[in-house]
Amino acid sequence: MMESQKYAIVDLETTGHSPASGDRMIQIAIVIMKDWCIEKTFTSFIHPGKPIPLFIQDLTNITDADVKDALPFEAHADYIYELLQDSIFVAHNTDFDLSFLQAEFQRAGLPKWFGKKIDTVELAKILFPTSLSYKLGDLAADLNIPLDNAHRADDDARACAHLLKKCWEELISLPLTTLEQLHKKSFRLKSNLSQLFFDALQTKRRSVIDTENIIYYNKIALQQPVARSKTNEKPLQYPMSKEEKIKLFTEKIPAFEERVQQFQMMDSIWESLNRKSEIAIEASTGIGKTIGYLFPALIYAIQNNRKICISTYTSHLLEQLLINEIPKMEEILGRQINVTLLKGKQNYVDIGTFEQLIKFEDLSYDETLTVLQVLVWLSKTKTGDVTELNVSGGGQLFIDKIRKSNEKSQTIDPHFDFYDRAIRESEEADLIVTNHSMILVDLVRKEPIFEKIDGWIIDEAHQFIQAAVNQDESIFTYTNWKYLFGQIGLATDNGIFTRFQKIALKKQRVPLQLFNQLEKKYIRVTNLFNKAMQELVHQMKNYTIQTKQDTKHTVFLSQIELDNGLMKSVSHAIQNWIDLAERIATTFKNDVEEIAPEHQLVLEQWEYWIREFKMKVAQWEELFLQGETDSTTWIEIDRRNVPGSIRVLKKPINITASIHQLFEPFRKSGAVIWTSGTLSVPNNERFIADQLGIDKNVPILSLQAPANYYAGAKAYIVTDMPDIQSVSQTDYIESVALAITRIVRTTNGRCFVLFTSQDMLRKTVELITESELLHDYMLFAQGVTNGSRMRLLKSFQKFSHSVLFGTNSFWEGVDVPGDGLSSVIIVRLPFSSPEEPTFKAKSSLIQQQGRNSFTELSLPEAILRFKQGFGRLIRSSHDKGVFIVLDRRIETKSYGVEFLRALPQISVNKLPLQDMVLEIEHWYNSNDKDRKQVGNNEK
Structure with a gap:
């Protein structure tokens, strides 16, 4: 039998990142592992021969006193070198x-260590592709690995050893074919994982049983879908009286609290569903909105054997519905509910495209890593929803290639099509749960899938407006187009053109002159494109000479005079290239019974890029050649990177008509129910309803939680913040950073901070990070921390000591889960920037009609965001939280009172920062004592 592999798991703490700059080791730990058992541990402080920087002391809790009597590295060098021999x-x-x-070995006069290495970051990314974070502490928390003192070498090395073992266990649980593919593709990785994968493969081959519930698409292992059937259980009756409801709920939910407004909401929705009428319900936090609509909707669907569709804006709410609320409803109704989650096609993996792409040998490192992540994920995912994956930036481009889309012509067995699977499941469902963008796509989809719906419940209804804007927006980026050109290439490059020409000529299927013509057409496209971009930049420079000397420029397309003939010639040139490229593909395929698999692959790639060009030419015409109706188009450049930074965006100004068009057919045959925590603002009850195109006759029912629900909330206005107009931005940011730091330390994190400017957010986060004042907190910042909004939110949720920084755009459509959210800090009242192009265009339109854009648009929008900000804070009657406004305009401007009127009836305290911090500290401490006392009494 082969000798067991020896692993040396190492962790170092150092004075900094660069030994060349004089940084030295302060602690080392080595864990020796054989047969997945820890055999030996060596750990020691090391004298660095220099003081330990303060931020390193904070990070590691290792002080100068700890290493005072420690020996220098040279004293341990031989022993450490010996320990590492014959190890991975x-x-x-x-x-x-x-x-x-x-x-350090070199400094101690020892030769370089040679051997294989395994990076557990790389390994964990492959084996846990849906993890939110690959930091050791986060993985340890996810996988129940003990790690008491992160950033201490001894604890970190031990945790890393346990992580390696968990990775091995995960590896051998994978299907055999998945392991074979991992091993085959692992030679391009940065660390020597191929040996580990090979060992797992050998172990797996020796075991008799392969992984269960697996089906195979051309050797790619997938989870077997679970068949669902409708149950014929006893019919359900809706409890009409308050007493019947209380009896039903208290039987099933032990701690059920009767909420008058929740029952009112249920009855209104029940009536609306039966009458097939329309209603809008503003349901504040605390009335139990989700159960309020789920309960009547499900009874109606099951009773009438019809479908109800619930739509939300955020993925978080979708997950909350499926994971928390549906099981609760099954418990209450005493039966299984058939529910299907349906997302837009592009959210699902296209297994056929993925299977084709992984045959390529010339994948980059990022692509290879992502392929391995997807292979592992496919053997486990039940949904095929690619948003479950956590991939690197480079990997994201690969993910975009394997998304399903309407353009891809390839059809595969529906059994292996996750999107098709979700559609089929929805046909059997009582309840379809989807998102706003999915419904909006139905406007343009050829086969509407929502025709059999009896009732629509649009939750987070205020976000339907934003979803409609996103649906209709078009974004052009210079880098994206250049990437596309680069993929095609010339005969002298190694692009798809060269590869396709080579096989076509070799098989004598396409005359050379056609390829020569195509190449000329391609050169014409790129030349005209470059000329058009130069024209764009030239025109912008003409316009922006008079404007402020900022590096970033935004100009409306209507403000500059583009050469229309040049823009048309780009479009014609691309179309000519597409026509000939398609003709060549058809010529290649004609009269051939069977194309060799490797040639088929090149052909499919060729056709993929033709489809991409078709989408691009449509985008070009929409942006540069079609007039603006109900939309606005603008160009953005950064002077430091021209033409690389060119972006052209087109967004609708008014989407009322398209939303009206979408729901008009349904209004005749079913109920439409709009609901949200924020539908109105003081002095303007129909601010959202009008934008949604809801008829004036449709009632808006406003349901507010009782005052005692907000007993745990306090609002504060900090009175000694500087006036932003009277100090420099640097001074203002210092004051903001100090206030945030003190509040976060007082409330122990769980804090959301709202900015109106990305620039101020970034500078504040940089200052807080550099100062190390919150070094022991997890800081997540929009536009600074990598990842989508949802990923930042999920990461924020996972850590008790965390702070999330966002701007207005982050705030819109994001539900910050309230579990333990201690504070919301409003840095500036959430007005839209007057320079934000869509806002500017809307504002200008209102003014042209002789109306006041501040009172009709700017103020109500800001108040809505303000309300939403507060709504994140208190999610149950037991929640405690502080809502803090750092912007003095809430006190000094006449409109400030309207913001305060939008809050529930809670105490609003106006105090200097120091006094406020002391008061919050006292309040939190007394609450902790009260909670502990309650806990003791309950015992």
């Missing part, structure tokens, strides 16, 4: 630990 070197980020150790 393992670390969580081997690039750092191994290179630092090699530098």
Whole structure:
């Protein structure tokens, strides 16, 4: 039998990142593991021969006193070198630990260590492709690995050893074919994972049983879908009286609290469904909105054997519905509910495209890593929803290639099509749960899938407006077009043109002159495109000379005079290229019974890029050649990067008509129910309803939680913040950073901070990070931390000591889960920037009609965001939280009172920062005592 592999799992703490700059080791830990058991541990402080920087002391809790009597690295060097012999070197980020150790060996006069290495960051990304974060502490929390003192070498090395073992267990649980593919593709990885994958493969081959519930699409392992059937259980009756409802709910939910407004909501929806009428319901936090609509909707659907569709804006609410609320309803109704989650086609993986793309040999590192992540994920996912994956920036481009789309012609067995699967499931469902964008796509989809719906419940209704804007927007980026050109290439490049020409000429299927013609057409396209971009930049420079000397420029397309003939000639040139490229593809396929698989692959790629060009030419015409009706188009450039930074955006100004068009057919045959926590603002009850195209005769029912629900909430206005007009931006940001830091430390994190400017957000976060004042908190910042909004939110949720920084755009359509959210800080009242192009265009339209854009647009929008901000804070009657406004305009401007009127009846305290912090601290401490006292009494 082969000798067991020895792993040396290493972690170092150092004074900094660069041994060349004089940084030294302060602690080392090595865990020796064999047969997945820890055999030996070596750990020691190391004297760095220099003081430990303060931020490193904060990070590691290792002080100068700890290393005072420690020996220098040279004293341990021989022993450490010996320990590593015949081992595979393992670390969580081997690039750092191994290179630092090699530098220390060199300094101690020892030869360079040679051997294989395994990076557990790389390994964990492959085996846990849906993890939110690949930091050691986060993975340890996810996988129940003990890690008491992160950033201490001994604890980190032990946790890393346990992580390696978990990865091995995960590996051998994978299907055999998945392991074979991982091994085959692992040679392009940065660390030596191929040996580990090979060992897992051998182990798996020796075991008799392969992974269960697996089906195969051309050797790609997928989860077997679970068949669902409708149950014929006893019919359900809707409890009409208050007493019947209370009896039903208290029987099933032990701690059920009767909420008058919730029952009122249920009855209104029940009536609307039966009458097939329309209603809008503003339901504040605290009345139990979700159960308020689910309960009548499900009874109606089951009773009438009809479908109800619930639509939300955020993925978070979709998940909340499926994971928390539906099981609760099954408990209450005493039966299984058939529910299907349906998302837009582009959210699902296209297994056929993926299977084709992985045959390519010339994948980059990022693409290879992503392929391995997807292979593992496919063997586990039940939905095929690619948003479950956490991939690198480079990997995201690969994910975009394997999304399903309307343009892809390839059809596969519906059994393996996740989107098709979701559609089929929806036919059997009582309840379809989807998102706003999916419904909006139905406007343009050829086969509407929502025709059999009896009732529509649009939750987060105020966000339907934003979803409609996103649906209709068009975005052109210079880099994206150049990437497309680069993929095609010339005969002298190694692009798809060269590869396709090579096989077509070799098989003598396409005359060379056609390829020569195509190449000329391609050169004409790129030349005209470059000329058009130069024209764009030239025109913008003419316009922006008079404007402020900022590096970033935004100009409305209507303000500049583009050469229309040049823009048309780009469009014609692309179309000519497409026509000939398609003709060549058809010529290649003609008279051939069977194309060799490797040639088929090149042909499919060729056709893929033709489809991409078709989409691009449609986008070009929409942006540059079609007039603006109910929309606005603008160009953005950054002077430091021209033409690379060119972006052209087109967004609708008014989407009332398209929303009206979407729901008009349904209004005749079923109920339409709009609901949200924020539908109105003081002095303007129909602000949202009008934008949604809801008829004036449709009632708006406003349901507010009782005052005692907000007993745990306090609002504060900080009175000694500087006036932004009277100090420099740097001074203002320092004051903001200080206030945020003190509040976060007082409330122990769980804090959301709202800015109106991305620039101010970034500078504030940088200042807080550099100062190390919140070094022991997880800081997540929009536009600074990598990841989508949902990923930032999920990450924020996971950590008790965390702060989330966002701007207005982040705030819109994001539901910050309220579990333990201690504070919401409003840095500036959430007005839209007057320079934001869509806002500017809307505002200008209102003014042209002789109306006041501040009172009709700017103020109500800001008040709605303000209300939503507060709505995140208190999610149950037991929640405690503080809502803090740092913007003095709420006190000094006449409109300030309207913001305060939008809040529930809670105490609003106006205090200087120091007094406020002391008061919050006292309040939190006394609440903690009260909670502990309640806990003791309950015991």
